[in-house]
Amino acid sequence: MADAVVKETAAQRVERIKRERPSWSILDDIRRYAAGGFGAIPPDDLAVRFRAWGLYTQGDGRGTRGEEMPFFMMRVRTPNGLLTSAMVRTIADLSDRYARSSIDITNRQNFQLHWLRIEDVPAVWDALARVGWTSMGACGDNTRTVTGCPVAGVAHDELIDASPIAVAVDRFLNGNPDYANLPRKFKITITGCAHWCTYPEINDVGATAVRRDDGTVGFHVRVGGGLSTRPHLAPLLPAFVHPHQLPEVVSAVVGIFRDSDELRVNRTKARMKFLFLNHGWTAESFLAEVERRIGYALDAPAREAPPEGHRRDHVGVQPQRQPGRSYAGFSVVSGRITPEQLRDISALADEYGDGTLRLTAMQNILVLNVPDERVPALAAAAASVGVPIDGTPFQRGTLSCTGSEYCKLAITETKLFSIRLAQELEDRLPGFTDAIKLHVTGCPNACGQHWIADVGLQGVLLNQGGAQVEGFDFFVGGGLGARSGVARRVGFRAPAEAVPDALESLFGTYASSRAAGESFRAWSARVGDDQVRAWLAGDGTVAAAS
Numbered sequence: 316m317a318d319a320v321v322k323e324t325a326a327q328r329v330e331r332i333k334r335e336r337p338s339w340s341i342l343d344d345i346r347r348y349a350a351g352g353f354g355a356i357p358p359d360d361l362a363v364r365f366r367a368w369g370l371y372t373q374g375d376g377r378g379t380r381g382e383e384m385p386f387f388m389m390r391v392r393t394p395n396g397l398l399t400s401a402m403v404r405t406i407a408d409l410s411d412r413y414a415r416s417s418i419d420i421t422n423r424q425n426f427q428l429h430w431l432r433i434e435d436v437p438a439v440w441d442a443l444a445r446v447g448w449t450s451m452g453a454c455g456d457n458t459r460t461v462t463g464c465p466v467a468g469v470a471h472d473e474l475i476d477a478s479p480i481a482v483a484v485d486r487f488l489n490g491n492p493d494y495a496n497l498p499r500k501f502k503i504t505i506t507g508c509a510h511w512c513t514y515p516e517i518n519d520v521g522a523t524a525v526r527r528d529d530g531t532v533g534f535h536v537r538v539g540g541g542l543s544t545r546p547h548l549a550p551l552l553p554a555f556v557h558p559h560q561l562p563e564v565v566s567a568v569v570g571i572f573r574d575s576d577e578l579r580v581n582r583t584k585a586r587m588k589f590l591f592l593n594h595g596w597t598a599e600s601f602l603a604e605v606e607r608r609i610g611y612a613l614d615a616p617a618r619e620a621p622p623e624g625h626r627r628d629h630v631g632v633q634p635q636r637q638p639g640r641s642y643a644g645f646s647v648v649s650g651r652i653t654p655e656q657l658r659d660i661s662a663l664a665d666e667y668g669d670g671t672l673r674l675t676a677m678q679n680i681l682v683l684n685v686p687d688e689r690v691p692a693l694a695a696a697a698a699s700v701g702v703p704i705d706g707t708p709f710q711r712g713t714l715s716c717t718g719s720e721y722c723k724l725a726i727t728e729t730k731l732f733s734i735r736l737a738q739e740l741e742d743r744l745p746g747f748t749d750a751i752k753l754h755v756t757g758c759p760n761a762c763g764q765h766w767i768a769d770v771g772l773q774g775v776l777l778n779q780g781g782a783q784v785e786g787f788d789f790f791v792g793g794g795l796g797a798r799s800g801v802a803r804r805v806g807f808r809a810p811a812e813a814v815p816d817a818l819e820s821l822f823g824t825y826a827s828s829r830a831a832g833e834s835f836r837a838w839s840a841r842v843g844d845d846q847v848r849a850w851l852a853g854d855g856t857v858a859a860a861s
Contacts, residue, residue, distance in 0.1 A: 333456065339367055368451055368454075369452070372384065372723070374721060378726055379758070392485075395673075404658060404661050405446050407657040409428065413432070413438070414428040422714060457494065457497055458488040464512055473524070475524045498575060501569060504518045511795070512628070512677075514764075518537070518541075519568075522534045528618070533555050533614075536564060539601075542767070548799050554616055571604055622796050623796060630706055643697070643704050649729075663697060667696070712751045713737040715730055715754070715755040718755075727786070736814060740819065751835060770802075770821070789809070792836050817851040
């Protein structure tokens with residue numbers, strides 16, 4: 316009897332495709348496919364190798380229930396969120412010319428275009444290259460964009476300007492054949508920011524500046540953070556890393572991940588966090604392997620005080636460390652912005668600053684180096700842009716993933732929903748002034764980071780009157796910093812149209828019943844999930860503050 320044919324698994328297929336031909340080797344092929352049209356693209360390139368060039372096919376607007384479209388999403392790699400006005404004008408023009416005027420800011424400090432035809436991809440790349448930009452490595456099983464504090468070099472309270480290190484690490488890893496085939500995507504952040512504004516706790520590598528008692532500034536490194544269906548906050552390696560050592564340490568960590576073949580068996584369990592969750596690694600054993608690879612022992616860790624601050628967004632007009640200079644942070648709800656708004660903001664950067672702009676992990680955009688005496692004129696001119704400086708609480712705190720509008724993995728639409736939700740909550744709760752993080756994700760993959768929000772909404776389908784409708788599962792009480800913890804699923808779901816009522820009830824009750832100075836996170840933990848669930852349903856009773 317002939318042996319049965321064993322069908323390769325999804326993970327085996329992806330690994331085979333990557334082994335047969337490196338993803339970064341197909342640049343000339345993609346340009347050739349552009350001449351032949353979408354039908355000329357081989358399935359293996361389309362499904363796997365294109366991703367390493369920042370390209371995904373987009374869906375038809377119905378997410379998991381829909382079909383793949385012959386159009387692409389392109390993510391543009393922007394290390395540390397560093398921009399010039401010329402880059403911003405370029406991406407705005409490309410959006411209008413090739414992407415049906417679609418453009419979003421991502422929570423990894425990148426821009427994202429949609430509706431691109433394969434025929435237009437080479438022209439987009441050529442325009443990006445003219446301003447020193449690329450989409451290479453923005454997606455796929457490689458190191459993604461290295462993020463960093465958007466006010467690096469200008470923040471008055473930073474310990475060190477880490478942006479040169481972040482950019483150097485990004486340039487070393489991106490396109491490097493030694494790191495071209497990782498088990499899964501790999502996220503790095505390097506920041507000298509006192510606020511940890513790039514969320515090191517949920518990155519594969521999170522390097523944060525720290526000062527030793529002797530005054531020496533270096534870094535602590537966390538590894539193995541991630542969200543998705545099994546959130547894992549990155550453990551701290553017990554070591555102090557000097558700035559000149561950090562690139563070598565980061566490369567060693569990436570090498571450990573690359574060489575962990577046990578992670579290549581199942582793509583749903585292939586992120587580096589699973590070394591800790593499933594394979595017995597600890598912070599101590601990980602550090603030992605890092606030191607073995609770099610060939611020397613690192614110093615003992617310093618005393619660390621994680622930030623207490625709830626906001627990590629750098630919005631509003633803030634003083635810089637340079638005397639007489641300020642920066643202005645525009646609050647872009649859920650990262651959705653128009654090409655015309657980007658042109659207006661880039662013009663403001665040229666007229667009132669020196670053309671320097673930055674993107675943030677909260678999907679916002681900043682204008683730097685504005686002389687203090689010109690700030691009032693900038694603020695007046697910015698009023699006509701349609702993107703506020705120093706946004707209101709729900710504007711500032713709302714973040715979302717791409718959602719089913721373009722993403723094939725999403726269950727629900729998120730962008731327009733979250734924008735409308737933020738505005739509706741502002742209208743219903745005009746006196747609400749507390750910092751609130753309201754994160755919306757369209758599926759369990761958690762690209763919208765619902766696990767680390769005060770209130771996180773995860774897209775689900777609900778049965779209503781015999782029909783399926785889009786809705787959301789509610790999570791409460793997540794947060795990072797000194798008392799990091801993931802949000803709790805509270806056992807309440809609602810159709811999308813009922814979410815504003817539920818949150819108005821919850822936030823209104825919080826505002827009227829909290830103790831003095833009590834944060835939403837602390838309040839929700841004190842009153843408990845049963846009460847939170849009752850208030851979401853609109854039938855709770857107010858618990859007295861203690």
